[in-house]
Amino acid sequence: MRQSNMLIPTLKEVPADAEIKSHQLLVRGGFIRQIASGVYSFLPMGQRVLRKVEAIIREEMDNIGANEMVMPAMQPAELWKETGRWNNFGPELMRLNDRHDREFALGATHEEVITSIIRDAVKSYKRLPLTVYQFQTKFRDEKRPRFGLMRGREFVMKDAYSFHDSFDSLDQVYQKMYQAYENIFRRCGLNFRAVIADSGAMGGKDTHEFMVLSEVGEDTIAYSDSSEYAANIEMAPVTATSTSEQGELKELKEVATPGKRTMQEVADFLEHPLDKGLKALMFKVDGNLVLVVTRGDHEVNDIKLKNLYKAETVELATEEETKAALGAGFGSLGPVGLPDDMKVVADQAVKSAVNVTCGANKDGYHYVNVNPGRDFKVDSYADLRFIQQGDPSPDGKGTIQFARGIEVGHVFKLGSIYAERMGATVLDEQGKAKTMNMGCYGIGVSRTVAAIVEQYHDERGITWPAHLAPFQVHLLALNMKKTEQKQLAEKIYDSLKTAGVEILFDDRAERAGVKFADSDLIGIPLRITVGKRAGEGYVELKQRATGEQTEIHESELLRQLNNLV
Amino acid sequence: MRQSNMLIPTLKEVPADAEIKSHQLLVRGGFIRQIASGVYSFLPMGQRVLRKVEAIIREEMDNIGANEMVMPAMQPAELWKETGRWNNFGPELMRLNDRHDREFALGATHEEVITSIIRDAVKSYKRLPLTVYQFQTKFRDEKRPRFGLMRGREFVMKDAYSFHDSFDSLDQVYQKMYQAYENIFRRCGLNFRAVIADSGAMGGKDTHEFMVLSEVGEDTIAYSDSSEYAANIEMAPVTATSTSEQGELKELKEVATPGKRTMQEVADFLEHPLDKGLKALMFKVDGNLVLVVTRGDHEVNDIKLKNLYKAETVELATEEETKAALGAGFGSLGPVGLPDDMKVVADQAVKSAVNVTCGANKDGYHYVNVNPGRDFKVDSYADLRFIQQGDPSPDGKGTIQFARGIEVGHVFKLGSIYAERMGATVLDEQGKAKTMNMGCYGIGVSRTVAAIVEQYHDERGITWPAHLAPFQVHLLALNMKKTEQKQLAEKIYDSLKTAGVEILFDDRAERAGVKFADSDLIGIPLRITVGKRAGEGYVELKQRATGEQTEIHESELLRQLNNLV
Known part of the structure; x- marks a missing residue:
């Protein structure tokens, strides 16, 4: 194709709303245009x-x-009602009525x-x-x-x-x-x-x-x-570690932790590592309160909690609800001394905790030297946390990244x-x-x-893998007013086109700088530049991705391209 | 492809709503399915x-x-408002609002x-x-x-x-x-x-x-x-005929035509051919009344009337409007004795009329021996009628069909x-x-x-032109339970597929009659039937469109197909 009659509206400026590279480069390279928010040509x-x-x-x-x-x-609402998704899909499902007021979803x-x-x-x-x-x-x-x-x-x-x-x-x-x-x-x-x-x-x-x-x-x-x-x-899933911590069980003690609410604040205040504290969060599982205990450096994975109870809904209790149930707000919850009817589940890593810290269910106080079994009961231990970097891989091979x-x-x-x-x-x-x-x-x-x-670009533009590129070869005539350049470029264009090469010919009356910049931006894998040595039949052949370039006589082009494409 | 695992749901019955052949055959042949009125898969x-x-x-x-x-x-309403078509396109333009209540047209x-x-x-x-x-x-x-x-x-x-x-x-x-x-x-x-x-x-x-x-x-x-x-x-356009009728102009006379309203009724009653009557219709052209006169056997083409006046709108006047303007209803209008300010245009064929009939602008009466010029004035003559079969072709070559x-x-x-x-x-x-x-x-x-x-079918089904057919060859094994048929069919399927032939293999456990009927219905151009002579390696090769068929040895198939495809 001749670039002069092809719609490739490249842009120098980065569009204001384009945050990521693929968005920027596809718009700047003239590959797409927005028609409305989230709607593209x-x-x-x-x-x-x-x-x-x-x-x-x-x-x-x-x-x-x-x-x-x-x-x-266009899909009739009746079909979506059969599966219940007409109501359940929510506002993401676009809907319209036809002239007879029948309801349709847009697929x-x-x-x-x-x-x-x-x-x-x-x-x-x-x-x-x-x-x-x-x-x-x-x-x-x-x-x-x-x-x-x-x-x-x-x-x-x-x-x-x-x-x-x-x-x-x-x-x-x-x-x-x-x-x-x-x-x-x-x-x-x-x-x-x-x-x-x-x-x-x-x-x-x-x-x-x-x-x-x-x-x-x-x-x-x-x-x-x-x-x-x-x-x-x-x-x-997180693999249960079989190693259990050793150590003498010390005496349970209540300590004042005024104004310390987060796990990190408490750990710093009591001068122990994060993993020596227990985190307790109150959830509503299908509406019933459950206290979930994990190690202080772990995060509860609510999907695992949901699966454990085969529940429909899982959500955090409000601070009012925790106060009503346990007498304390978010910063001081713990599994020690709970009402008899309070359900407690703990992540499997909690089982081996020794002399750890937890909230005392009294605002501004924590227990130290807490030991599961001795100081609190757990209804069940399970895998309840998000996996972390450095954890062993669930398949037993290597560690998680x-x-x-x-x-x-x-x-x-x-x-x-x-x-x-x-x-x-x-x-x-x-x-x-x-x-x-x-x-x-x-x-x-x-x-x-x-x-x-996202995976194929550099600072100048896109670097398409060859078989996905819009064209295989980008032919640039640097100065179309110079007869020898124009003639040689036209000759190369005809012969490569005839040979079945997908070729884009920049035949525009633009400056060389504009042509090079556009070519890098668009990212066609191979570029042939017809410039000063056109009279002798020499052109430049450059690979977009590597930047590798050679001077080559036009008679050698097809053979060389066959090696590269 | 193997027909057993391809979605080709043929039907024996003609769908009740399918009036025309293409609709019937595309549904019956399993090419399309309706999802909603006018919406197909x-x-x-x-x-x-x-x-x-x-x-x-x-x-x-x-x-x-x-x-x-x-x-x-999805096209934002704003664009359609720029051209005015948001309002002008009417109910055919499907519209919807997004979750932010912005208006869109569906293209x-x-x-x-x-x-x-x-x-x-x-x-x-x-x-x-x-x-x-x-x-x-x-x-x-x-x-x-x-x-x-x-x-x-x-x-x-x-x-x-x-x-x-x-x-x-x-x-x-x-x-x-x-x-x-x-x-x-x-x-x-x-x-x-x-x-x-x-x-x-x-x-x-x-x-x-x-x-x-x-x-x-x-x-x-x-x-x-x-x-x-x-x-x-x-x-x-209708070519003006230069021949003018000859004859002595007779005396204008008013005659009673009780209850005769149509051109045909009046012509029969007065015992003259249809083309010896003048038809007069009252139009509103951009709101202004115009009496349009044509020969009784001609039909007014309102697009030509519209173009003559370069008008925006052209519509027939109501019977009340004609009565108010001329004192008579639809059956008795005519150009004789009109008020001075009444615009009259006539089709060019009216110019040469001699001693014809027209309405007397008095319900139940007509004039006979009417002659243009002598008995009525015309503001302009123009080509105002639909062309008819038998008219000379506008390019001067042949006649119109x-x-x-x-x-x-x-x-x-x-x-x-x-x-x-x-x-x-x-x-x-x-x-x-x-x-x-x-x-x-x-x-x-x-x-x-x-x-x-519509152009490629017969009473048994579709007869696709080869290069548009879904497959080139339809291979039928009449009885998949017979080892020699199954083996030969599988062998042919493999070898033709390998040779790049687009082949559909009816490997279903259906009766031969069902297979033949489905094959005719679907309309693949060439059919290979593996049947009784499979043991000897012989199959039948049939052309769908012509019905031509030959027995052929399987070893000859590929060569023969290359000749036919």
């Missing part, structure tokens, strides 16, 4: 990258036998639509398993759209759905899909981890998120420094919950109706483009 | 066809240097969005002409969605927009686009005509519609039986109207701001799929 260069990412995804989906289809954005996801199709179309176990996928625009009215393509309100997803007559069959397809996702993100050149994730509200079973490692990621990943283990921080991640993909064993609610059954071998099992699998396609830019 | 087979049509369009768009991009469906078309992008991105005439296109879902809340993909509320369009610094440049790109559209519809195997169309409300200039000829089309095309001339019926057409494409010189309203200018060579000219160009992609089926 893909300009021609952005569209070319998007289509390359899509092609990789399509190939991997086809390889595992998934059927491509496409479902509508935020397509479980309801695909389940309704499969319910009508598939009647026998013989047609299962069946996996379908689509590339489709999704609409989610995010409260705070930001970071450009990272968190938008209208965005491109690849979503896939599988249907099964047994959980085993779901397991198998889940594994295939997992592998396909690994292939996809590897082919996109991304440094990523598949992490164990929370199966959330819809009652699913296994689920993994595919996280691109990046400082701008909104999630924290706990991963092993010596194995493949990685989990969303909420999901990583933290990283930030951008979620680009998600695979999910939904089980039978949607099929049950929507009455999607097949006849089994005995001719009996059986509720289907389902998996769902998503990739944020436009977000993946942003994640690629 | 493309199932895997439909998606495959859609993608092939898209690929043809993309290739032709790229060939003329158009840039692919993609714009969002029914993208002139506003692209003009806002180009306005910001393109500042110099040097970047023009610029043509962009997209494949995008469009939303239009049709009053009466029907005919399956023909008239939907959510559908796929390819829309293109070109921007220019001169009308000449627009002319050139319009011609290229016109040619590309001809290529596209020809490559889709369609019998179509490019017809001159109405440039409508937005003040555009030239415009052509691409019409697929079909009895189920909603438009009427007037075309020449001896040339390329074709126009939407509203747009075809009518056909029904499905509009699949539209090319339109918009001129500067959008750019003016949205302030989209470029600096010209002298550095002065200049309003851009624009063209817009649309193809109904999903409708094109339906149009193809």
Whole structure:
């Protein structure tokens, strides 16, 4: 393509609202433009990258036998009412009424639509398993759209759905899909981890998120420094340490800790390390008060608490509620001397505590030399805390490190919950109706483009991996008014185009400085510069990512490019 | 693909709401499914066809240097208010509010969005002409969605927009686009005509519609039986006939025509042919009364009337209004003896009328032996009627025939109207701001799929043109329980797949009759049937469209297919 007639509106200035690199560079490089908050157009260069990412995804989906289809954005409210999500999805679900005042959702996801199709179309176990996928625009009215393509309100997803007559069959397809996702993100050149994730509200079973490692990621990943283990921080179990502390049990004493409320303040005041204090927090678990005790250097993981009680809701009690129950506010709670009916659970690390400190349930006082068993009872010990950096990896290999991640993909064993609610059954071998099992699998396609830019850029612009770049070669004629430059550039353009090279030709009447800056910004992997030595047939060939450059005669170009591309 | 694990839910019954063949066959063949009125899913087979049509369009768009991009469906109301279409588009424009109560349109078309992008991105005439296109879902809340993909509320369009610094440049790109559209519809195997169309409300200039000829089309095309001339019926000018009738002017007479109101009733009563009567209709042209006179066998074309007066609105007067103005109701109006201030225009054919009949502006009475000039005055004669079958073609070659057409494409010189309203200018060579000219160009992609089926089907199902078919070869194993059939079919499937043939393998445990019927319905061009002679390696090869069939040894298959595909 000739750059003079292609819509590539590069910008020198960083857009005011663009906080992260991918947002800045995709806007500055003329790849995308915002139309409304969280709503973007893909300009021609952005569209070319998007289509390359899509092609990789399509190939991997086809390889595992998934059927491509496409479902509508307009979805009748009735379908969403069948699963209960019309009410539960909240304000993120965009809604509209048609001219006859019928209610519609704009597809935020397509479980309801695909389940309704499969319910009508598939009647026998013989047609299962069946996996379908689509590339489709999704609409989610995010409260705070930001970071450009990272968190938008209208965005491109690849979503896939599988249907099964047994959980085993779901397991198998889940594994295939997992592998396909690994292939996809590897082919996109991304440094990523598949992490164990929370199966959330819809009652699913296994689920993994595919996280691109990046400082701008909104999630924290706990991963092993010596194995493949990685989990969303909420999901990583903490291994019980078998070592128990030794030492003589000293006498329990109450001490005044005036004005010391936080664990750190108390530890400093009493001159002991943070882990020699016990932290006690009052929770309401499905409405019932529970005192949760952890070591002072640990944080309660409320998802683990919720799972322990198989609870629907878990929330912190208010300070008024703790005062009413225990007679003290947040800074002085502890497990010693509690009313008989107070439930107490403790993190497993508390069990081996010796001569530690805790709140005395009296504002401004703490106990020292507290020892579990002797001084307080615990209804049960369990893994109740967030994993920390330095903890042993749950798989027994290495220790845990933290990283930030951008979620680009998600695979999910939904089980039978949607099929049950929507009455999607097949006849089994005995001719009996059986509720289907389902998996769902998503990739944020436009977000993946942003994640690629987060990992492939330098201070001058984007450094696209070759197979994802909008073009392979960027041809610059530094001065189109000089006949020998213009002629040579046109000759090279024609011959490379004819040879099937994806080439962008900067034929604009701009200054050399502008052309170089734009070229670095756009980030096409190979640049051919036609300049002063055009008369002799010599051009410069430069690799965007490494900066490596050579002078080369135009007759050698094609051979050299074939080596590099 | 194996049919056992592909979503192809064929139906024996014709869906109750499916009136036309394409709707029936696409649903019955498992290509599409309705989710809501006018809202469809493309199932895997439909998606495959859609993608092939898209690929043809993309290739032709790229060939003329158009840039692919993609714009969002969610469009802020502000943009539509700039062009005035937020109010003018009416209930077809779907609207919604986001969580902050900001108003959005769901893209029914993208002139506003692209003009806002180009306005910001393109500042110099040097970047023009610029043509962009997209494949995008469009939303239009049709009053009466029907005919399956023909008239939907959510559908796929390819829309293109070109921007220019001169009308000449627009002319050139319009011609290229016109040619590309001809290529596209020809490559889709369609019998179509490019017809001159109405440039409508937005003040555009030239415009052509691409019409697929079909009895189920909603438009009427007037075309020449001896040339390329074709126009939407509203747009075809009528050639003035130079022959003038001869005859002695008889004496004007008033006759009673009790209860005769229509032209036919009066002609029968007075025993003369229909064309010996004059028809007079009262219109309100921008609110002013005008009596429009045509021959009794002609119909007033209100678009021509509107154009004659360069009017904004043209509507028929009510019977009360005609009584108030002329003293008579609809059945007895005529141009004789009118008040002085009554405007009269007549179709050019009226000029040569001799001794004809017209209403006497007195209910139940007509004049006979009426002669223009002698008996009534006409302010102006003009071409005011619809063209008719048998009229001479406007280009002077042959005579006019009518056909029904499905509009699949539209090319339109918009001129500067959008750019003016949205302030989209470029600096010209002298550095002065200049309003851009624009063209817009649309193809109904999903409708094109339906149009193809209208032209390619027989009583048993669809007969896809080979390059648009979802697969090239349909392999049927008649009885999968017979080892030699299963083995041979599997062998053929593997070898053809390996050879790159797009093959669908009906490996289902269904009866032969079901397989044959489904295969005819789906309409894949070539069918290989593995049946009784499988043991000897012989299969049947049948062409779907012609019914031609041969027995062939499996070792000959690939060579034979290469000849046919």
